[in-house]
Amino acid sequence: MSIAGRPAEQPVETAIRALAALEDRLRYGMYEFIRTARRPVTREQAAEAVGISRKLAAFHLDKLVGAGLLRSDYEPVGGLRKVGRTPKVYQPVDRDIRVSIPERQPDVLASILLDAVLTERAGETARQAAIRAAQDRGRQVAATEREQLRPGRLGAERALTLSETLLKRHGYEPERVSSGCVALRNCPFHPLAEQARELVCGLNHAYLTGFLAGLDAPTVQAVLQPKAGECCVELRLGS
Known part of the structure; x- marks a missing residue:
């Protein structure tokens, strides 16, 4: 146990967790699509990009958010607010992923x-x-x-x-x-x-x-x- 209580996750552990999240082929495909889209992407758009259902896409997208690879928000797509619930959109987190054991900086x-x-x-x-x-x-x-x-x-x-x-x-x-x-x-x-x-x-x-x-x-x-x-x-x- 650390002085502050719960041990903080080490940078190499964070990177390994992120890479593990990308091991799934569909998940990697969605991440690559969102990273290169240069705009917020909805669940429907991510699902269509890799040919899966919206529900399954939501599962994989949440995994990518949990791994620190994507961030999610609610905002109008294309800057236009439509009637009904504002869709959830995803964008890549601005970070590099590198694993070095032992760790180098x-x-x-x-x-x-x-x-x-x-x-x-x-x-x-x-x-x-x-x-x-x-x-x-x-x-x-x-x-x-x-x-x-x-x-x-x-x-x-x-x-x-x-x-x-x-x-x-x-x-x-x-x-x-x-x-x-x-x-x-x-x-x-x-x-x-x-x-x-x-x-x-x-x-x-x-x-x-x-x-x-x-x-x-x-x-x-x-x-x-x-x-x-x-x-x-x-x-x-x-x-």
């Missing part, structure tokens, strides 16, 4: 580097700007988590436990290796780390340092501890 790294380019300050090197952007991003992510959870003041042990719980949601694979240390078995930025290990590890360290600051967990430190095949950072209780 190259988009996070790309976003950090983009922020660095857009906010680079006078007298700041590109590397310094990237480190600052990574730390800012980590702080923002953790501050959002803290605002949602409202955990109050964090003692040392609770801060380490909460950090472990939350980082699992963000592509890491934390493992408590001792009472005062959490190892991160997965590097979310691999294989980019293989191309520029010093830079990527520095950004990862800055991100996690910012994360702990945003969580208001001063008793926990992000420590560079490079290991082959694992994340280069460990979380340790301060002395």
Whole structure:
């Protein structure tokens, strides 16, 4: 059980659930039709596109909504309001579906580097700007988590436990290796780390340092501890 109660679904689990919903041939056909329609689609239109009944189409469409692939609403089709009940329409959710096991997050790294380019300050090197952007991003992510959870003041042990719980949601694979240390078995930025290990590890360290600051967990430190095949950072209780 997480600190907040019910465990949050991991991004990879969400993606797998979405892909599983598309395994059915008819369901995939309707999703493809709606995604390429560029307009709201009714149940009748979706049913006609794949040659099934409206009732069966409604079942499959609800499955796609539940998987987070479609969103539904009630609105006039073509902007014209007719007499009677406004039909239910479906549109694709603006999202990418990717599954990576173990989880990788190259988009996070790309976003950090983009922020660095857009906010680079006078007298700041590109590397310094990237480190600052990574730390800012980590702080923002953790501050959002803290605002949602409202955990109050964090003692040392609770801060380490909460950090472990939350980082699992963000592509890491934390493992408590001792009472005062959490190892991160997965590097979310691999294989980019293989191309520029010093830079990527520095950004990862800055991100996690910012994360702990945003969580208001001063008793926990992000420590560079490079290991082959694992994340280069460990979380340790301060002395």
